Amino acid sequence: MSESARRARNLAILSAAFLGGFVALYFAAVRTPDGQLIDAASLGVLGWLRGDAWLAFYDGRDIVLYGVLVGALVAALTVMLERRWKPVIYSGLLVGIVAVASIALKELLPRPYLGDFAYVENTFPSGHTAITLAASIAIIWCGPRWFSPVLVFLLGALVSFVALASVLSSAHRASDSLAGALLTGAVSFALAALARATLPVTSRLRRGTVIGAVIAVAIGLVYLLASLGLFGAGDHPTQLGLAVVLTTLGIVVFVIAVHRPFLPANPVRPIAPGSAGRQEGL
Template sequence: MADRPVALRPSRVRSSLLAAVCAVGFIALYATAILTPSGQALDAASLGTFPAFRGEGWLAIYGARDLLLLALLGAAAVAGVECIIRRRWVAAIAGCALIGATAVAGILLKSGLPRPDLGEQAYLYQTFPSGHAAVALAAVVATIWFGPRWLRPIVVLVMGSVAVFIAMASLLSFAHRASDILGGALMVGAFAGATSAILGSQRVRFPSARAVVCLLGSGSVLVGAALYALALAVLAAGLAGTIPILDVIASSVTLTVGGVMAVVLADQHPIRTAATS
């Protein structure tokens, strides 16, 4: 028998705001990181951040990102099966659609978005956005939407941490530039926020903890964005030697990627059942 909906009205405004901010952030990131000389220079330089974590031993660890992504998708599949058994059809369709749309959008954007040759390519082909980072986050969001009975805050924390690791491993293993992994997270944030706003979501416990995570994540994103703007301005002014640019880039990407994923996950609740008002 289908599970009873939680008798609290969903908040669509918050999710709509999340979708709008992530969409604007995605566009702004592409415009600055891909379409400007300074942005491409920062992107290329991001492949040199965290040098202490780029040895052969570390690279072997980062190779586990593929297995970890499969693990997240496997957890989402288990949650999805339970969701179907409980006849939560809207949630089941939404979660599967999110993962599928994320994977397809990543492929289409890589092939469709132009990347002009401005002299700081690092790679000669488009890698924006990162499919690994995007699908990993989408798998966690879908699991939350499915609302399995075994879902707990600690489970979301662990899965979210794995998603962050997959994103950072994509950067540290030279598979992606910094903008790629952040772009993947922002893309999923836009998709997830829009879907939650349209379909509605159930309220769950721990609203205060979610508010704290949103606040900390938002602050992390703002600080990271400020550092990125500083680095862009320094490069544009030809003053790269005046600050430790690699440290600024490393701090910026860590704060923004972690912050975006934290805010996106804190906003998500199980998708409401058809009977929810």
């Protein structure tokens, strides 16, 4: 099996895993009384962050969403001038599919009334989280000349802000933000596998980030179990808050860290001075 085929297979496996996670999360968090109860409790976590000033800041998630979308558009226009059409096409498909799916699923997925758990409207999945993450991946896929490893960290921080701010401002339940990240992960990995154009994760920094993201999710799940009282008495609200933060950050960081620019193995386009290590460092 060629390296390209192996990479496509691994991405397809990741896509299936994220899709399975999305489905499992929906049935666990939305279709069961315990799941709805935990989701409602997630709206009350980290209460010390809920001052009026912070809540006003959380409203800035709309600005972040539109800002990242503009960044994706600029990145697409940049590579269009270089006649690199594949990243533009796949980026457009990614953002479009995720946007339509995140809106449609709120109407298509039923949320049964299983108790007086927060508001009754179905907000699963979070469109803000899903679309911001999709636009961030689009920027990575395009890999414009102004792209750098620092921008990858910035994009991860912005998506994480939108995901967590959605919960802390009570605009979404914790499962909504997690589902938005899982949805984008499933679609992006599937499209990357279909394109067979992304390079594997080669740098130690990215590999370490992926491993760290997996560890964060694992620790978050342990905190979730602890918040349910499986390990005895404890500060369950704080444990649930840590579970929400760690699992959300872990999934977002994992998705961003795995994706690479849609560039050939030996790019022929000139590289700006000082960025010679860019291809190896991403």
